[in-house]
Amino acid sequence: MKSSESLQKRLARAFSEGPSSFDLFYQLTYMAATAAAGISRNRLFQLARELPNPAAQYFQQINELAENLRYNYPDACHQVGEGADSENVKNFLLRFSDSLRSGEPLAPYLAREAGIQGEDYLNEYERDLESLKKWNDGYTAITVSVALIVIINIVSTMIYDLGTVTMMMMVMTAAASGFGVAWVISRAAPQEVKNVSLAEGSQEQRLARKLFQILAPLTVVASLALVMLGVDEGWMMILASLLLAPTGIVISIAEGKTGKKGKEVSAFLRSVGGTATSRGTTLKDALSHIRIESFPALKPDINRLILRLNAFGKPRLCWQMFGTETGSKLIDQTTDIFFEAVNLGGDPEEAGILSSEFAMKTALLRAKRAGVSATFTYLIVIMHGVLAALMFFLLGIVQEFTKMLDEAMAGVSQGEEAVAGITAAMFTFGSPRLDFLEKITLGMVILLALINAFAIVSSEGSHLLKICLYASILLLLSGVSFLVVPSLVHLIWL
Numbered sequence: 001m002k003s004s005e006s007l008q009k010r011l012a013r014a015f016s017e018g019p020s021s022f023d024l025f026y027q028l029t030y031m032a033a034t035a036a037a038g039i040s041r042n043r044l045f046q047l048a049r050e051l052p053n054p055a056a057q058y059f060q061q062i063n064e065l066a067e068n069l070r071y072n073y074p075d076a077c078h079q080v081g082e083g084a085d086s087e088n089v090k091n092f093l094l095r096f097s098d099s100l101r102s103g104e105p106l107a108p109y110l111a112r113e114a115g116i117q118g119e120d121y122l123n124e125y126e127r128d129l130e131s132l133k134k135w136n137d138g139y140t141a142i143t144v145s146v147a148l149i150v151i152i153n154i155v156s157t158m159i160y161d162l163g164t165v166t167m168m169m170m171v172m173t174a175a176a177s178g179f180g181v182a183w184v185i186s187r188a189a190p191q192e193v194k195n196v197s198l199a200e201g202s203q204e205q206r207l208a209r210k211l212f213q214i215l216a217p218l219t220v221v222a223s224l225a226l227v228m229l230g231v232d233e234g235w236m237m238i239l240a241s242l243l244l245a246p247t248g249i250v251i252s253i254a255e256g257k258t259g260k261k262g263k264e265v266s267a268f269l270r271s272v273g274g275t276a277t278s279r280g281t282t283l284k285d286a287l288s289h290i291r292i293e294s295f296p297a298l299k300p301d302i303n304r305l306i307l308r309l310n311a312f313g314k315p316r317l318c319w320q321m322f323g324t325e326t327g328s329k330l331i332d333q334t335t336d337i338f339f340e341a342v343n344l345g346g347d348p349e350e351a352g353i354l355s356s357e358f359a360m361k362t363a364l365l366r367a368k369r370a371g372v373s374a375t376f377t378y379l380i381v382i383m384h385g386v387l388a389a390l391m392f393f394l395l396g397i398v399q400e401f402t403k404m405l406d407e408a409m410a411g412v413s414q415g416e417e418a419v420a421g422i423t424a425a426m427f428t429f430g431s432p433r434l435d436f437l438e439k440i441t442l443g444m445v446i447l448l449a450l451i452n453a454f455a456i457v458s459s460e461g462s463h464l465l466k467i468c469l470y471a472s473i474l475l476l477l478s479g480v481s482f483l484v485v486p487s488l489v490h491l492i493w494l
Contacts, residue, residue: 018086019055020191021121022362027055028092028117029358030337032110036354037346041073042066044106047340058089074101088120111354118361125365128190129372132459135181135188136376139455140383142181143448147387149174150444154394154437164436171444178451186458190369193329195258195463202327204254211247212465219243233442237479241472248469255462258328259370260297262363265331266356268295268302269338273352276342283342284309301326316343334359366461373460380452381470385477388445392481395441396489402434442482449474 019027031048039047045066048059058080065076074097081093092113099109149170195201198209219240226236271294276286287309292302301322308318319339323332334355341351453470460466 018084018089019053021088021117021124022192023053023055024086024088024092025114025117025121026333026358027051027053027059028110028114029354030340032107032114033337033341033346033351033354034344035106035110036350037341037344038107039344041100041106045073055089058084058093074098088117092117114354114358118357122361122365125190126368128188129369131188132185132190132369133372135185136372136459139178139181139185139376140379142178143380143383143387143452146174146178146444146448147391150391150441151394154391154398154441167436167440171440174444175447175451178448179454182451182455182458185455189458189461190365192366192461194255194366194461195327196324196329196332198463198465200324202254202257202325204250204257205327208247208251208254208465211250212468215243215247216468232483234479234482237446237475237482241476241479244468244472244475247465248467248472251463251465252469254327255466257297258326258331259366261301261326262328262330262359262366264295264298265326265328265334266360266363268298269334269352269359270356271352273338273342273348273350273356277347277349283339283348284315286348298326315339330359330362369461373456376459377456377470380456381473381477384449384452384474385481387448388478389481389485391441391445392485393489395438396486398437399434399486400489445478445482446475449478 027048030051030053031044034047035044045059045063049056049063061080062073062076065071065079066073071079077093077097077100081090081097084090084093095113096109153167153170195205198205200206222243223236223240226239227233271290272283272286275281275289276283279286279289287302287306292299295302304325305318305322308321309315316339319335323335326332337358338351338355341354342348450467450471452474453467456470457464457466
């Protein structure tokens with residue numbers, strides 16, 4: 001699903017200055033691997049500009065200066081580096097210019113720069129993780145505050161009528177605050193795209209895309225239909241939860257598999273590269289001499305790769321399909337580095353080492369992020385369930401107290417009307433106000449469920465479709481609370 005991937009990339013790079021440290025790490029690893037094949041300087045820059053990566057735009061500019069304006073490559077790198085938006089890219093291009101001018105061999109220089117950039121990426125990622133932890137803690141506090149605003153609305157109605165406009169403003173402020181912090185989490189977290197286009201990815205990713213296209217509109221239509229039919233709102237939330245669940249479950253399974261594959265691709269490429277070098281043979285032959293049982297998550301994809309290569313398919317196309325059909329953007333990028341370097345005549349073992357280091361470092365950092373986000377996910381789910389139950393519990397108390405007061409007012413004698421009038425003036429809630437209070441509480445709970453789902457996905461760095469999973473869980477908790485908690489209040493009141 002190109003549109004979903006494009007949206008995810010735009011969100012990941014919104015308000016950023018130039019390529020990220022990961023983009024530059026990927027670019028330099030690719031250039032180091034291809035340069036190790038002994039290609040010419042001109043060919044290296046041509047390949048660098050064609051890489052589907054934001055950092056490639058600078059090498060496109062360098063090529064244009066060299067080909068159209070007859071700049072030499074050192075001067076072109078210096079010229080483009082001076083005008084680069086990213087400080088990281090600027091510093092690299094200026095250093096690269098000096099290296100080219102001095103005649104330093106390209107392969108060792110780029111390998112060294114790739115290693116340095118990898119360390120810079122690691123440090124920046126860990127700093128972003130620390131920031132993410134702080135914002136996760138801040139979001140939990142904001143979530144409690146948002147719920148308290150609704151609770152204050154409920155309680156204050158028993159004392160004084162705040163007015164529709166005031167209550168709506170308070171709820172809108174609460175919702176804006178919650179979404180604002182959730183958005184900050186999406187910006188504070190490490191920026192990365194973990195999945196390839198869903199339309200071209202793994203079987204589970206393609207299925208999730210199809211389910212979303214069918215079930216998302218159906219969820220909206222079914223929910224509106226239940227509202228128009230006057231069905232209890234609790235059942236509406238449960239139905240929406242059940243309709244969203246299949247998409248969320250399938251995309252969650254897909255991401256779990258791609259995560260496991262990402263951890264195995266490093267060892268797989270080292271094995272293939274080492275076998276090809278030691279046996280002095282091709283990658284196709286090397287694949288038939290390794291034990292693919294050592295890579296359980298990648299085994300189905302490796303089998304398809306071997307079948308395609310044996311069917312005399314084009315090797316480049318076979319490896320591209322292998323990377324794409326795993327569903328992992330990391331594997332897609334890593335196999336591109338590995339195959340391109342070997343295809344240019346490079347040593348398979350050296351290409352395997354360079355590409356596997358790139359994959360391993362990235363996979364390990366993402367595993368750290370998964371540990372941080374897992375705690376946040378469990379906390380938000382439990383907290384949402386508790387706060388939704390609490391809000392509906394207080395709403396149930398107000399409803400029961402309203403009934404009791406109405407019964408008391410109906411039973412007063414004619415001589416006590418003056419006192420009853422004063423009492424009625426003090427307690428300003430009635431059926432119309434209570435109905436509005438119920439709707440505003442219900443709306444806030446639903447809105448909070450969607451915001452919480454977005455915050456969890458932002459913390460995880462997962463595909464946006466995974467919002468369906470967490471929205472399903474949170475709406476189910478909210479729907480059950482709406483149906484059960486007021487009934488419990490009624491039993492307790494009796």
